[in-house]
Amino acid sequence: MFSPVYMLGYIDPASGHALIYLIIGIVCSVAFFMKGLFYKIFHRKNKSIDKEKSKPTKTCGVKAVKNNFKIAIFSEGTNYWMTYKPIIEGLIEKKQDFCYYSMDIHDPALTIENQFIHSKYIGSGARGYRKINKITNPILITTTPNFGSPGFPVVKSPYVQRLIHIFHSVTDITPYKKYSLDAYDAVYLGGEFQRNSILELECKRDLNPKDMPLVGLPYLDSLTEELKKSEYTISKNTDKPTVLIGSSWGKKGCLPNFGIGFVKLIADADYNVIIRPHPQSYISEPDLIRNFEKELATYTNIVWDNEISPTKSLAVSDVLISDASSIRFDYAFLHKKPVISLEIPPIDMEEYEYAEVTESESSLTSMNDLIGYSIKNCDTSKLLHLINKVLKEFKTDKLEQIRDDTICNFGTVGKAVAEELIRDGARLESGGDCAKIKSAHEYENITSVISRQEFLEQQKLLQKIHDDLQLIKKRLK
Numbered sequence: 001m002f003s004p005v006y007m008l009g010y011i012d013p014a015s016g017h018a019l020i021y022l023i024i025g026i027v028c029s030v031a032f033f034m035k036g037l038f039y040k041i042f043h044r045k046n047k048s049i050d051k052e053k054s055k056p057t058k059t060c061g062v063k064a065v066k067n068n069f070k071i072a073i074f075s076e077g078t079n080y081w082m083t084y085k086p087i088i089e090g091l092i093e094k095k096q097d098f099c100y101y102s103m104d105i106h107d108p109a110l111t112i113e114n115q116f117i118h119s120k121y122i123g124s125g126a127r128g129y130r131k132i133n134k135i136t137n138p139i140l141i142t143t144t145p146n147f148g149s150p151g152f153p154v155v156k157s158p159y160v161q162r163l164i165h166i167f168h169s170v171t172d173i174t175p176y177k178k179y180s181l182d183a184y185d186a187v188y189l190g191g192e193f194q195r196n197s198i199l200e201l202e203c204k205r206d207l208n209p210k211d212m213p214l215v216g217l218p219y220l221d222s223l224t225e226e227l228k229k230s231e232y233t234i235s236k237n238t239d240k241p242t243v244l245i246g247s248s249w250g251k252k253g254c255l256p257n258f259g260i261g262f263v264k265l266i267a268d269a270d271y272n273v274i275i276r277p278h279p280q281s282y283i284s285e286p287d288l289i290r291n292f293e294k295e296l297a298t299y300t301n302i303v304w305d306n307e308i309s310p311t312k313s314l315a316v317s318d319v320l321i322s323d324a325s326s327i328r329f330d331y332a333f334l335h336k337k338p339v340i341s342l343e344i345p346p347i348d349m350e351e352y353e354y355a356e357v358t359e360s361e362s363s364l365t366s367m368n369d370l371i372g373y374s375i376k377n378c379d380t381s382k383l384l385h386l387i388n389k390v391l392k393e394f395k396t397d398k399l400e401q402i403r404d405d406t407i408c409n410f411g412t413v414g415k416a417v418a419e420e421l422i423r424d425g426a427r428l429e430s431g432g433d434c435a436k437i438k439s440a441h442e443y444e445n446i447t448s449v450i451s452r453q454e455f456l457e458q459q460k461l462l463q464k465i466h467d468d469l470q471l472i473k474k475r476l477k
Contacts, residue, residue, distance in 0.1 A: 069099050069118065070425040072137035076128075076144055077104030079279050079308060082222040083143050083168040084109060086414030087421075092116050094418045099137055103128035129153040135160065139424055141188070141417075143168040145176050148183030156183050162424055164188060166417065168219055169326030170333070170407070172197045174354040175252055186210055186424075188417060190217035191406050193367075197357045204356065215416045216409035223334055224411065226311050240301075241391055242272040244317035246310070246327040249278040249285060252352065254323040254342045256285065260292050262380040266321075267299050269384055274313045276305040278325070319372075319390055321383070332371035333403035338394040339372035340386050370402055 071091070075084055084100075085108075091098050092114055100109050100119040110119050122131040135157050141164040146152040156163050165181055166188040173181060174197055181187060181198065182205065189195060189212050202209055243266050247255040255277060267273050275296075281289055296302050305313045310327060314320075320331045321340045328339045368374035372394060373386050409416045 069097055069137055070428065071096065071098040071139045071141070071421050072135060073098065073100045074132055074135075074140060074142040074144065075100070075102045075104070075107060075109065077102065078107055080143050080168055081108050082219040082309070083166065084218070086218040086221045087141070087166075087417045088112065088117060088414075090414030090416075090418030091421065093415070094422060096418065096422055098421075099135075101132060101135065103132075126153065133157055138162065138428055139421065140164065141166055141421060145180035149177065149179040161428055162186060164421075164424070166215070167194065167217060170217060170220075170329035171324075171326045172357075173201065174352065174357050175248070175324055176353050177351060178353055178356065180353065181210075182207055184210060187212050188215045188420065189213065189408075190215070191408055193406060197353070200357055201353065213420050214408045215420055216413035217407055218413040218417060220330070220334065220407065221411060221413050223309075223311060223330060226309060227315065227334060230311065230315070240270060240272050241319070241387075242274060242317040243387060244274045244276060244313050244320045244331075246276045246313075246320055246322040246325050246331075247278060247281070248323050248325045249281040252324055252344055253278065253281070254321070254344070255281075255292065256288060257323070257344055258342065258380060260296060262321075262383055263296065263302070264299075265380070265383065266387070267296075267302050271301070271387070273299075273302045274305055274317055275302065276310060276313050276327075279306070279308065282306060319387060321387075328371060329367075329403075329406075332399050333407065336396045336399045338390045338396060339368075340383070340390060341368040341372065341374040342380070343368075343374055343376050367402075367406070371399065 073084055073087065075081075088100065088109060095116060097116050097118065100117055101122050102110055102119065103122060103124050105121050105124075107121070109117070110121055112119065122128045133155055136159040138159065138161040140157070140160045140162070143166050144154070145165060146154070147163060148155050162185045163183065164186045165184045167190050170190065172194045182201075187194070187198060187210050191214070195212055198210065198212065201207070245254070245263060245266075247253040250256065255275075263273060263275065275292075277289055293304060307313075310330065314327075314331055314335050314337075317337070319338055319340065320328060321342065322328050323342050323344050328341060331337055332339055372390060375382055375386070404410060
């Protein structure tokens, strides 16, 4: 009579399953809502566009939007910071508004706080490429080649009226993949040596002629500034000369072509050796690099350099051995030191523009002996003799004059590029083009949308949740 009363409840298996499905459905719905909210906030957090700077106008019968952000810069990542830094500084100095799109969340440009730069991280890989395909700025400058070329995931946006390429090294078009600049409207040249190979390809392929103003090479200014601020020393065997081996990546590189036999030869001769592969080698041929590192691990006088900037290795070495890499000219023009060039057989360059340009037009080849010595026919057995000869006999006092005869606007490239971009903007504005230019606000709406694949995946999951909830509803009746 006085014993406690127990209330016992029973839930049949079907109702239990239904309750569990209900809880799961609620949790998943909340999770997807939060994910969608995150994407919306993430893609809009850097929006800094002033509405007053955009006003709709009617042009040629279509509704367009006129705004101050005519100019945009596209960067694939931090590796190209040296090229874009002087351009950014030049545009800011001119008080010119511009957009900066980067595929690298660690890009230093994304941290710049200034009213004239409107930077945005657009995502890496395929996501970033999809977004750059949709940009609406009428002028786009980039050091990335291959826009619109076969197999490359980026095309020229229909809203871009002027696609501009700027070189990120002392080179002409010959080491580029075939058709890499065919879709571009302009190429900003570092020097006259870059003009002839482009003209020859335009003629052979019946392409529209590109504008090719002389502006210079901005990355050289960045390297010069970095060199002035830094002092480097090497920690091993400083009483011995140091040989720097700078290799390109892929078929045009001396390491992929010749292996490391010549590296061992130099190290066994008691030289200090620094090996600097192209940064792209660690992405495109990592197994090759890892195997070379393992094979040379026992050498105490060999070090590897995988830093983004080559400045330290260039500063502490005494002679450079390379292939057709533009690091040769950084070495000769900035550090005023000799270079030994290993010539790569043309038969291995079929996928590059080198195969399309006549030898007489490949103007940089003729400069090999001006900045040092070259070895033909892959005869690396001459290396030790040439290293000794170049260290003792090569006169470096003329390298500065060769640089000034080759590269224009040395030391003031950022200003020159900014002025040319502003002129391009003025030409477009006065040219009466009827292209439909969307506002930056509309662009924000475009780029914040998730990809079709992501949408379909989320749609499937939401459909499953819907079906489960329908089942729960049916069982509860």
